[in-house]
Amino acid sequence: MNLPPLVQSFVLHFGEMGSRWGINRTVGQIYALLYVTPEPLNADQIVESLGISRSNVSMSLRELQAWNLVLLKHLPDDRRDFFTTPDDVWQILRTLAEERKKREVDPTLSVLREILMQQPASDAERHAQERMAEMHGLIERLTTWYDDVKKLETDRLATLLTLGAKVTRLLEAKDKIVSLGRSKRSPDKA
Amino acid sequence: MNLPPLVQSFVLHFGEMGSRWGINRTVGQIYALLYVTPEPLNADQIVESLGISRSNVSMSLRELQAWNLVLLKHLPDDRRDFFTTPDDVWQILRTLAEERKKREVDPTLSVLREILMQQPASDAERHAQERMAEMHGLIERLTTWYDDVKKLETDRLATLLTLGAKVTRLLEAKDKIVSLGRSKRSPDKA
DNA sequence: CAGTTATTTCAGTAATTACTGAAATTACGA
DNA sequence: TCGTAATTTCAGTAATTACTGAAATAACTG
Numbered sequence: 001m002n003l004p005p006l007v008q009s010f011v012l013h014f015g016e017m018g019s020r021w022g023i024n025r026t027v028g029q030i031y032a033l034l035y036v037t038p039e040p041l042n043a044d045q046i047v048e049s050l051g052i053s054r055s056n057v058s059m060s061l062r063e064l065q066a067w068n069l070v071l072l073k074h075l076p077d078d079r080r081d082f083f084t085t086p087d088d089v090w091q092i093l094r095t096l097a098e099e100r101k102k103r104e105v106d107p108t109l110s111v112l113r114e115i116l117m118q119q120p121a122s123d124a125e126r127h128a129q130e131r132m133a134e135m136h137g138l139i140e141r142l143t144t145w146y147d148d149v150k151k152l153e154t155d156r157l158a159t160l161l162t163l164g165a166k167v168t169r170l171l172e173a174k175d176k177i178v179s180l181g182r183s184k185r186s187p188d189k190a
Numbered sequence: 191m192n193l194p195p196l197v198q199s200f201v202l203h204f205g206e207m208g209s210r211w212g213i214n215r216t217v218g219q220i221y222a223l224l225y226v227t228p229e230p231l232n233a234d235q236i237v238e239s240l241g242i243s244r245s246n247v248s249m250s251l252r253e254l255q256a257w258n259l260v261l262l263k264h265l266p267d268d269r270r271d272f273f274t275t276p277d278d279v280w281q282i283l284r285t286l287a288e289e290r291k292k293r294e295v296d297p298t299l300s301v302l303r304e305i306l307m308q309q310p311a312s313d314a315e316r317h318a319q320e321r322m323a324e325m326h327g328l329i330e331r332l333t334t335w336y337d338d339v340k341k342l343e344t345d346r347l348a349t350l351l352t353l354g355a356k357v358t359r360l361l362e363a364k365d366k367i368v369s370l371g372r373s374k375r376s377p378d379k380a
Numbered sequence: 381c382a383g384t385t386a387t388t389t390c391a392g393t394a395a396t397t398a399c400t401g402a403a404a405t406t407a408c409g410a
Numbered sequence: 411t412c413g414t415a416a417t418t419t420c421a422g423t424a425a426t427t428a429c430t431g432a433a434a435t436a437a438c439t440g
Contacts, residue, residue: 164338
């Protein structure tokens with residue numbers, strides 16, 4: 001591997017983290033390299049930079065494409081494939097969230113749904129189904145929220161993030177106003 | 191493996207998903223089993239239920255404990271260890287988020303910080319640092335938000351989730367009120 | 381079309397990770 | 411203290427995953 005020291009640290013770190021993130025070392029390294037490099041790179045440049053086999057680069061790029069984490073570019077008068085990552089880190093975040101959901105959450109959601117359709121044949125199964133229903137309920141809530149939030153334009157999403165838990169204060173305020181209005185017109189029965 | 195069919199489906203699914211979630215098959219299966227079983231189980235019961243070796247169970251329980259996903263219980267007049275999962279799925283979610291952040295995000299954050307401290311020695315390094323700064327900024331924003339939100343009590347968190355993107359409407363309303371107030375007193379210069 | 385370059389595929393091998401059984405350790409109870 | 415039950419450790423092996431090099435395929439060019 002022959003890279004500027006700062007780049008190398010970054011690339012090696014992504015390689016090490018790869019396994020924790022559900023990708024492998026090479027995939028992590030290639031992603032990191034593309035991310036910090038200003039111009040798109042072709043496969044041979046990656047081979048050169050990371051000191052790995054051509055076939056490994058080919059397979060890893062395919063993997064990164066499956067994750068939608070990489071863009072294929074073509075330069076004029078050059079028939080080689082060049083690759084980069086999207087510039088916008090928010091877009092990267094969205095892609096990452098979408099793909100992880102698809103791989104890590106959706107399959108479980110559908111298995112849970114399937115099991116919950118069945119008739120329990122014992123107390124054990126009845127109890128198990130109850131627990132699965134709780135899990136299913138939580139996951140559904142989370143994914144509904146996610147589907148909702150992912151539609152926001154980036155600057156609104158950023159606002160939402162910055163606001164964080166402060167939103168609840170806003171909610172409290174709203175509650176007060178609402179209950180105030182209600183108490184004027186028709187006070188709570190409880 | 192000798193389990194009621196519904197339980198078995200669930201357990202096998204968690205086993206299969208294990209690798210995608212960064213845990214292994216056995217750990218996933220044990221977790222699933224404990225999650226749906228009403229009473230705490232001891233190691234031998236797990237061996238029995240899943241048909242795996244005693245030592246594997248021991249190691250996997252240790253792993254689950256490292257994740258804080260499992261509770262150790264003791265029954266009176268029985269010196270064996272019994273295990274369950276917490277009842278509250280929201281609590282489980284919090285633990286999961288915390289542990290994944292610790293393992294998957296924090297190390298990268300600290301590597302980024304370290305690299306960003308260094309003096310770039312070339313244009314390539316300068317550009318790479320800019321990209322890393324973008325990534326660092328985004329991750330910091332996300333973790334700040336997370337630190338903020340995780341402090342909320344569960345019902346507030348649930349409200350926030352249910353509200354989802356609708357919050358932005360509330361924000362728009364607030365913006366209007368604020369800008370209205372401002373325009374009365376001292377209109378924008380821009 | 382033949383020759384050249386770029387990319388992919390895939391069988392074999394290397395590296396890593398998961399699991400087992402036997403032995404060691406720990407924690408009691410008589 | 412000795413014996414027994416519970417748990418852990420760990421060396422060896424099995425299973426899985428990652429990677430390579432050679433061969434095949436695809437995409438162009440003259």
